[in-house]
Amino acid sequence: MSESNLPTSIQQAGPDTLRIEWQDRHTSLYPVRELRLACRCARCVEEFTGQPLLRDDDVPDDVRPDKITQVGRYALAFHWSDGHDTGIYTFDYLRESCPCCREDSA
Template sequence: MLETIPDQISFDEKNLHIRWKDGKECSYDLLRMRKMCPCAQCRGGHETTAKRVTGSIQEIQLRSFRKVGRYALSLLWSDGHDLGIYTYDSMRQSCDQGIPYTPAGEEG
């Protein structure tokens, strides 16, 4: 479980950076993370997860983040959106596999 606990979290204009407790460092593209927001609103509602409403976003800025318990981050975006819960497990898994961030249960 140590590998999915962040030690340090920071961000710049393009990426979210996490250094995990086991020492691994990962960076996540902010535009991709916003487009892949795991919340029901961005995924097209509760009826379907196939239709994303974030496809037209071309640029975004991360304003801030907050930890959600011991398992996730909530990100506040420049478009005012903050409903997505980005789990540490999903973030770490994408980093370990060398693939861009994809929420659990979805294909990139």
């Protein structure tokens, strides 16, 4: 794991935005519903085939993280307002899915 993929701050920046600041001072803003839909736990993605089990319709429009806890030194566990709490998001995965880094427009 790259050292820059360590968050220095994790905050709810608005009702539907999560802000993570990283060791290298990059700031990521995540639409929380997209994070919920990107969950890769065994209840959201079929373990062997990789088929998504979670449908867009399954997630309420106003879903948000009720609680975020750190898992070891490498990941975050989200407790979502829809009751889902088995998803773990590694820092590497979160950093790779940073919306501003994924898109060409700055």
